Amino acid sequence: xxxxxxxxxxxxxxxxxxxxxxxxxxxxxxxxxxxxxxxxxxxxxxxxxxxxxxxxxxxxxxxxxxxxxxxxxxxxxxxxxxxxxxxxxxxxxxxxxxxxxxxxxxxxxxxxxxxxxxxxxxxxxxxxxxxxxxxxxxxxxxxxxxxxx
Amino acid sequence: xxxxxxxxxxxxxxxxxxxxxxxxxxxxxxxxxxxxxxxxxxxxxxxxxxxxxxxxxxxxxxxxxxxxxxxxxxxxxxxxxxxxxxxxxxxxxxxxxxxxxxxxxxxxxxxxxxxxxxxxxxxxxxxxxxxxxxxxxxxxxxxxxxxxx
DNA sequence: CTCTAGTTTATAATCGTTATAAACAGTTTA
DNA sequence: TAAACTGTTTATAACGATTATAAACTAGAG
Numbered sequence: 001x002x003x004x005x006x007x008x009x010x011x012x013x014x015x016x017x018x019x020x021x022x023x024x025x026x027x028x029x030x031x032x033x034x035x036x037x038x039x040x041x042x043x044x045x046x047x048x049x050x051x052x053x054x055x056x057x058x059x060x061x062x063x064x065x066x067x068x069x070x071x072x073x074x075x076x077x078x079x080x081x082x083x084x085x086x087x088x089x090x091x092x093x094x095x096x097x098x099x100x101x102x103x104x105x106x107x108x109x110x111x112x113x114x115x116x117x118x119x120x121x122x123x124x125x126x127x128x129x130x131x132x133x134x135x136x137x138x139x140x141x142x143x144x145x146x147x148x149x
Numbered sequence: 150x151x152x153x154x155x156x157x158x159x160x161x162x163x164x165x166x167x168x169x170x171x172x173x174x175x176x177x178x179x180x181x182x183x184x185x186x187x188x189x190x191x192x193x194x195x196x197x198x199x200x201x202x203x204x205x206x207x208x209x210x211x212x213x214x215x216x217x218x219x220x221x222x223x224x225x226x227x228x229x230x231x232x233x234x235x236x237x238x239x240x241x242x243x244x245x246x247x248x249x250x251x252x253x254x255x256x257x258x259x260x261x262x263x264x265x266x267x268x269x270x271x272x273x274x275x276x277x278x279x280x281x282x283x284x285x286x287x288x289x290x291x292x293x294x295x296x297x298x
Numbered sequence: 299c300t301c302t303a304g305t306t307t308a309t310a311a312t313c314g315t316t317a318t319a320a321a322c323a324g325t326t327t328a
Numbered sequence: 329t330a331a332a333c334t335g336t337t338t339a340t341a342a343c344g345a346t347t348a349t350a351a352a353c354t355a356g357a358g
Contacts, residue, residue, distance in 0.1 A: 019324070021336065040314080055338050060315065062336095076225050080346085081314055094266045094274070103270045107262055110279075117243045117281040121252045125243070125283040130259075132266040134274040168304065168355055189345080204307050209346065211305095229315085230345060 002032050005088065009071050016069055023047075023054055024062050028071070028086075037075060037083040037093075037102045077131075094132040098139035105132075151181050154237065158220050165218055172196075172203055176211050177220070177235075186224060186232040186242075186251045226280075243281040247288035254281075 009028055010020055018024075026047050031038070038046070044059045063084055066072035075083040077095065083102070085093075091104045110128060118125040158177055159169055167173075175196050180187070187195070193208045212233050215221035224232040226244065232251070234242075240253045259277060267274040 019335065021323085023337075053338070055340090056314090057316075057339085058337055074227060076227050078223060078225050078231075082227075092262075092266070094270050094272050096272065097275060103272070105266050105269045107265060110259075110262075113241075113256055113259075113279070114281055116256060117241070117254050118283065120254045121243050122286040123243050123245065123252070123281070123283040124289050125281055126246060127283075128279065128281045130262070130277065130279040132263055132272070132274055132277045134267065134272040134276075137271040140273050166304095170305065170355070172306075202307070204309090205345090206308085206347075207306055 005032050005086070009086075012071060013065075013069055018065060018069065023051060023058055024065070026050060027059060027062050028066065031066075031072065031084060031086040037085050039081045039083055041081065043084070092130050092132065094134060096136040096139055097133055098135050101136050101138075103136070154181050154235070158235075161220060162214075162218055167214060167218065172200060172207055173211050173214075175199060176208060177215065180215075180221065180233060180235040186234050188230045188232055190230065192233070241279050241281065243283060245285040245288055246282055247284050250285050250287075252285070 006029055009032070010025070013020060013024070027043055030043055030046055034046075040056065040059045040063060043063075044054070044056050047054060047059075063072060063074070067074055067084075071087060073085045073087050075085055075093070077083070079100070091106050094103050094105055095101070110130065114125040114128055117123065155178055158181070159174070162169060162173070176192055179192055179195055183195075189205065189208045189212060192212075193203070193205050196203060196208075212221060212223070215233075216223055220236060222234045222236050224234055224242070226232070228249070240255050243252050243254055244250070259279065263274040263277055266272065
């Protein structure tokens with residue numbers, strides 16, 4: 001399944017004229033397989049064994065390329081650095097205020113919100129963003145003091 | 150009406166043991182009256198006539214104090230700097246992808262989303278965040294090239 | 299009015315991200 | 329295969345928002 005995703009993603013890139021370099025392959029693969037929401041720096045550190053000479057700029061450059069190709073979404077929460085999420089199908093995130101863990105969940109479209117907003121404000125609506133915040137079961141049940149992902 | 154808001158906010162601060170300095174008064178007043186969603190730097194520049202010696206750190210410090218007191222919400226979008234929103238009553242934001250303008254709109258609670266998310270993920274839900282993105286009428290109708298607010 | 303803890307100021311430091319220019323590599327052309 | 333072109337990576341510096349620090353100051357309690 002994730003192999004299919006990777007192949008599809010590479011095809012998407014190729015067909016929009018983007019070269020497939022080993023670094024790009026690796027970053028994409030990491031994003032798809034990690035099933036997490038890594039920061040640019042996490043990706044960089046995860047791949048530095050395989051690419052000892054790769055620079056952070058390469059990670060940022062390629063994340064931008066992927067974002068512009070519609071493969072990756074950039075998540076900006078309150079904390080200092082952005083997180084990057086490989087776009088599979090529509091899902092939302094719930095984030096633990098305590099340890100920072102991010103869990104995906106699905107919810108049938110919020111199209112009506114977009115419609116109302118468009119009607120009230122006169123905007124042409126393109127997309128929306130929604131997150132839920134709370135405390136994960138590990139943190140609320142006791143002493144989970146680690147800052148996860 | 151906004152006078153009431155200001156007075157209430159000052160009382161909230163006092164009752165949680167926060168000193169009311171002239172700078173704090175001015176920042177709060179600016180946030181309430183501006184009806185916009187300024188960055189820390191915008192607040193700083195707006196008040197530098199009145200407080201020529203005020204430093205940016207003061208703005209940041211006090212925005213943090215206000216946030217911790219529940220008076221102000223910090224909005225982190227994709228762009229480099231945070232925006233700050235005086236909390237009146239629940240509303241959402243629609244943001245122009247073109248010029249960055251932020252318009253408020255109201256929408257009856259998304260409590261069911263919180264409930265579903267809580268049920269599916271096991272989190273104790275505390276809050277949620279939602280924004281709509283699109284193009285404002287000024288930008289979609291023609292040549293609004295300015296980067297507003 | 300005095301005292302003190304909290305606040306402001308000025309400045310430097312931090313850190314995520316972006317810009318730059320040189321070295322490099324994949325692809326096309328011959 | 330070789331030369332040339334173009335996009336990519338690397339290394340490094342620059343940038344800008346935010347935070348830390350320490351000294352000077354002041355709101356508010358008594």
